[in-house]
Amino acid sequence: MQLVFEVCEVADGNPVSTVRKVFDGVGGVIGRGSGCDWVIHDPSRLLSSHHGLVGCREGRYFLTDISSNGIGMAGSCERLRKGQARLIEDGDVFELGALSIRARLMEPVQPFGEQPVITGVPIPDDAFLALDPLQALDLEHQRQSTSDELEALSAGVGEPGAWADRHAADREQVAMPRRVEPANELPRVDSGALASPSDDVFWMEFAAALGLDLGKLDHVARKALAIKVARLFRLEVERLQHNRAYEEQVRLISTLHSDYPG
Incomplete structure (x- = not known):
């Protein structure tokens, strides 16, 4: 299931650079910050740097408010x-600052060129020209009376004459396989296979904390996601520190105005 967000209304009339975003089985961050998965430029700055967090769990999508201005529902006070x-x-x-975005849930459409096509072994056009009806009946009788194992052994015996003659030269040029001594190389070990049970527990707790399904991601993709989340966390901490300094x-x-009135 895909989640498609579309900007359907802009209160201040300013154009939006990216009016559509597709989340396909994974979540992401929405905001005007450069590190977001969906970066929306908002000159009014009503949209926070990290405004909303999209999560995906068991095929369902969730939205979490992580902004300073909040997220509302259009047409209601919610x-x-x-x-x-x-x-x-x-x-x-959903209303995010001056923007209104509509959510669409739809099944992914597979391009026609990527539709799976089951094909067999290609057969030349003249493969059966040399077969007469009597020979075809005889071959059919043999095929029905033999077992699958015998048929596999005798599959190459009844080749048509013309086709066999034409491909005889190709078969003569084929080099017979030879035994190659194994090289003294250390086997490659997948980094994901080195993951200890404690790593699996960490990733399960990490996915639960994010509200995301990490089952489709390999070890490298999970590490990249963790680094990205850490970066967003650092940005959020810096924002909170900046706000705290401003409040101070x-x-x-x-205090100065109260001590020295006028």
Whole structure:
């Protein structure tokens, strides 16, 4: 199941650079920060650097408010509780600052060129020209009366004459396989195979904390996701530190005004 977010309305009328985002089985971060998965430029700055967190669990998508201005539901007074995941339904319209985005849940469409095609062994056009009806009946009788094992052994015996003559030269040029001594090389060990049981427990707890399903990601992709989450966490900590410093300055200014009125 895919989650498609589309910007359906902009309150201030400013154009939006990216009006559509598809989440295919994984979540991500929405905001105007450069590290977000869906970066939305908002000149009004009502959209936070990291405004919303999309999570995917058991084929369902969730939206969590991680912003300073909050996330509302269009057409109602409902607002998402900060830090609490809300199930996304098809057709939901969320208000993020001056933007309204509509959620669509749809099955992924597989391109026609990528449709699986089951093909057998190619047979030349003239493969059966040399067979007469009596010979065909005889071969059919032999095919029905023999077992699968005998048929596999005798599959190459009844080749048509013309086709066999034409491919005889090709068979003569084929080099017979020879036994090659194994090289003294150490076997490659997949990094994912080295993961200890404690690593598995860590990734399970990490996925539960994010509200994401990491079952489809290999070890390298999980490490990349962890680094990205750590980077976002660092940015959020820096933002909180900046806000705390700003509040401290405001408190100090207020104290000075109260000590020296006028």
